Amino acid sequence: MSTRLFGARIKRNIDPQLLRGEGSFIDDIPLAQALHVAFVRSPFARARINSIDISAAVAHPGVAAVYTCDNVGALDIEMPLLIPHSSMHDARTQRPLARDDVYYVGQTVAMIVAVDRYTAEDAAALVDVDYDPRDVEVDLEKAILDGAPLVHDTHEQNIAAHFVQVSGYPDSAIAQAEHVTKIRVQVDRSTAAPMECRAVAAQFDEVTGELTVWDGTQAPISVRGGLASIFKLDEDKVRVIAPNVGGGFGQKVLLFYPDELLVPMAAMQLGRPVKYIEDRRENFVGSSQERTQIHFMELYAKKTGEVIALRDSFLHDTGAFIPYGIAVAQVASTSIAGPYRIPNIWVEFKAIYTPTVPVTPYRGCGRPQACFAIERAMDQLADELGLDRFEIRRRNLIADHEFPYDREGLIFADGLKVSLDSGQYHKALAMMEERLDAPSFASAQAKARAEGKHLGLGLAFYVEGTGLGPYEGGHVRIHPITGKVYVNTGLTSQGQGHDTVFAQIAADQLGVKPEDVILVEGDTKAFDWGVATFASRAAVVSGNAIHKSAMIVRRKALQAAANMLEADVGDVELKDGAAWVKGTDRKVPLSAVATATNPLRYAFNEAAQAATQFAPASRHDGPSLDEGEHPGLEATDYYSPPCATWAYGVHGALIEVDPELCSVTIRKYVCIHDCGNMINPMIVEGQVMGGIAQGLGGAMYERIEFDETGNMLNANFVDFLVPYATEIPDVEILHLETPSPLNALGVKGVGEAGCIAVGAVVASGVEDALKALGGGKFRHTPITPSMIHAALDAA
C-alpha cells in the first residue's frame, strides 16, 4: 500500500451527484402509467368508527380503487411486533387501515389510488367516515392515573411495558450514602423531520411474478422478508430497493408503515405501478416520533461526591402503539449511569400508551433523555455539595485502567451485556476544561455580569453504545474488465457517506483508488443477508465485514499475481490498481489478475486470451478450478459483534442569556468526542455537526404540540421549529481516538453521537447564566423563551 486511506479526509464520493440534483430518489424513478396514493386519516385521537362510506370517492373520475379494512384481504391484520420482549403484555400494533377504532390523529383509515395525487386528495375528501369520539388523555403523567381514559380496551391501564433492571447492590449502597440528590427531568416529543419524507413505489411484473418495491427505508432486507411473508411470495420474487434516501434518523427503520404494505398490494391488484410520496403534513401525523420521557432520579453519594448508587424511575411515552418494542426505553435505561463508575443501579421504566403518533427510535434513541437525566443530576449534586461541575465528574468518571467496565445485570438493546469497552474519559474532560478556559470562567462571568451580560458555562458528558449486532455482511469483487472493485452490503445509506468510507476500507486492502470502489447497497438483488441501518452501526458492523472480505480478496489477488509474475507471494504488493513485484517495475493490472483467475473458454479481450483453455498460462491437468476453489477475485464474509462498542464525548458551551428578550445565544460550543479509529475524519465531523444541530433543535426549538384532544397543532415547518443554519453556532470539534478492542478496525459508531448531550449542555449553561438572577433550575427541554421568562418571573 502506498498511502493508507483509512483515516484520510477524503471527499464524499456521492456529493457531486447529489449537489447537481442527479440523485435518484423514489419520486425520481420513472414508472410508466403509475397510480398515486392518498390516505384518509383519522381526525380524532380516539374514536369508534361507526361506518365508512366510500361510494362518492369510488365514483370520482380518475379514481382506480378505494381501500378500507374490508377489502385489503391479508392486510387486515395487526402489523408485526418487531422486537418482542417479556416486559410487554399483549403489545399493541397498528393495522394498515383502521378497523372499528382509531387511536391517534393521522391514523390511516382508507386509501385512495388515483391517476394522480391531486385527484387522490380530492377523492379522499369525499370519503365519509362516521366517528364516535372517545375521551382522551395525552398528558403522560395523567395517563397512568386510575380512571384515565384508556387508549386500548385490552389493557386495564395505559401501561404498555414495565421493566426493572438492577446492577450491583443498590439497596445496601443506598444505606451507606451520606448525601442524596433527587431531581425530576423531562424531555418533550420531537420528530426526525428528514428532508425527504417517506416514500414507497411498487411494480408487479405479471409475466415473471416479480414484485419490485422502492422503499425509502433503512431496512430493505427486513422489508423484503415481511412482504414475502405477508403476501406469501417466494423471497426471490420480491426485490426491495432503497435508492437515494434523503435522511432517515431512525424514522425509516420502522417496518411496516401502512403504505409499505398497501402500495405493493395495490400494484399487484391493479396491474399498474403505484406510488406513495408522503407529504410533510403526513410525515408529522403519520410517521414515528420520539423523545418524551419523565425521569425521577436519585443519586446516592458520599460527602466527597463519589456516587455509590443511582435510582431512576421513568415514564416513556410510546404513543398509540409499540411496534418497535421497548428499544427506546431500554437504551435509555441502560445508558442511565453515563460515563460514571456508579456501581449500583436500580432503573425502572413504564412505557405508556398515549393516543398520539407511535414512538420508535429517532437519532439518539433514549440516549439524549438518559444523558439529560444523569448530567442534570450530576450538576445538581455538585451544586448541593459545593463542588465544581468538572470536579464532580472527575471524581466519578471511569478511569482508563478500569476498562472494560461492565454493568453486570443490565442488558442492552441488542440483548447483550453493557460493557463500556474503552475510552479516555478523564483526558476528554481535561481537554474540555482547557478549551473553555474553565478555571478562569468564574471571573469572566463576573466581569460580564458587571457589564450587564449574563454568561453561563454548559457542560455534559455522554456515552453511546454503538455498533449493535446481530451482524452484517460484505461482498467484495474485483471486476475482470475494468479492475474496479465492487462492494455490497445489506444495510443502506440515507446520506451518511457509506460509499466513501466503505471504499476507503476496501481500497486499503486492494491498492485501488477509493473512487474505483463502487458500493451497491440497499438492494436485495445485490446483497440480501443483513439487518439494517440503525444504532450507529454501519461503520462498525458492515465496515468490519467489508474489511474481512477485502482481506480475503487481497490474499487471493496476491497469490494469483505472484503466479502470473513468477514471484514469491511475499514480494508482491497491491498498489495503483495493479500487483507489483516490490521494488521493480514489473506489474500486472488487477483486471488481468481478476481475468486470469476466471478460467475462460471465450477470449472476449486481450487479457481474456491468457485465461482461455489453450493459452500457455492456463495449461493444466484436471479441472480448471480445483475442489473448493472459486473463480475470480471475490469473497463474502460477515462480522458479528460480541456486544456494543461504547463511544463517548463531552460537550461544553459558553452561553449568553438576555433576560429581557429571554433569548439564548451560544457564544462558543466545543465538542470533544471519541468514536475509536476514524475512517474519515471529515465524515465523522459531518455526522457530529449534524447531530449537534439536531440536538440544538431538541434543546431549544422543537416540540410537537398536542392540544388536549390529541390534535397536533404544529404539523408544519412554520410552527415546528427545526433550526435553520442561522440558529446553529460555530462548533469546535476535537477528536480523541481510542481504538475499540472489539473489532479489527478499532472503530465505534458516530451517527447519533452529536445529538445526545446538547440538551443537557444548554440547560446547564442557561441555569448557570441565570444563577445570579435567581433563575432557578432548567430540567425540561426544549428550553424556550417562555420558559426562561417564567423562571425569571418566579425569581
Added chain:
Amino acid sequence: MKPSLFDYVAPRSVDEAVGLLKEDSGAMILAGGQSLIPAMNMRLASPSRLIDIQNIPGLSHITIGNGKIAVGAMARHREVELHDGVAAANPVLRAALGHVAHIPIRNRGTVVGSLCHADAAAEMPMILVLTGGSVQVAGSDGGREIAAQDFFQFHMTTSRQPDEMVVEAHFPALPPGAGFAFEEFTRRHGDYAIAAAGCILTRNGAGAVATVALAACGVSSKPLRLAAAEQILAGSRLTAADIKAAGDAACAAVTAPGDMHATAGYRKHLFATLVRRAVERAAARAQ
C-alpha cells in the same frame, strides 16, 4: 398537500383584473404567491380562480417623489430592500425587510401582497402603519386611497372590497432629522414576529421629543399604532423612566393570547423590551 382544482387567468390590464374579480367572488389575486400557494397546497385556501397579475404592465415600479415611496403591486420585497432610493427616503423599510422571511422568499414575495395578506405578525403591514402610509386600490367603480389605519381590519382581513385590487402602496419618507428603529424577536431567523416594535421620532433643539410614531405587530389581531406610549413620549426628554413607562404602557396593547411560541406573559415582557429598545435606538439616530 396538493391544491384543489382551480382556474388560472393572466389578465393584461388592471381593468381586466378588476373585471375578473367582480365576476367571480371566489377568485383570488396571485402576485408572488409566497403565502397563497402554500395555503392552497394545504387546502386552507381553495380559490375558484387565480388571477395572476404578473403580466400586467406597470405594476413593478418603485418610485420616490412627493415625499413618499410608491411601491407597485408586483414589486418584490427584495427589490424594495435593495433599492438605494428607498433606503435614502425611509431607511425603516430596509430595516424591516431584512426580517421578512428569507432571501429566496423575498425574491418572489411582493410588498403589496404582504399588505393584502395582512398577517397580524407580518412586518410590512406594521411599517405601513408606522409610517402613516396608504394603499391605492382600483375597483370596478374607480379607484380610492385607503389609509393604513383603515386598511388593516383584523388578522388576514383588510378593508379591500372583493372587486378591488391594490395597485400601489405609499410609504411616506422619513421626516427630516428623524431617527428610526425596527426591533423584532423571533425564535428563528426569518419567522413571523413573536413581537416587533417600530419607532420614528424627531427631537427638537433641546433634545426633547418633537414627534413620535410607535407601531407594533405580532401582539394583536392587526398591526397597531401605540398611542398611549406615544403620548408618554411626546415632549419627553427621553429619560430612562419615560422610556420604561412607554414600554409598560405599550404592553396594554398586547392582546394576542398565549400560543406555542410565547405565553401571554412572556409576550408582554418581550414587547416592553422591544419598545424600549426601539425608542432608544431611534432617539440615538435622531438629529
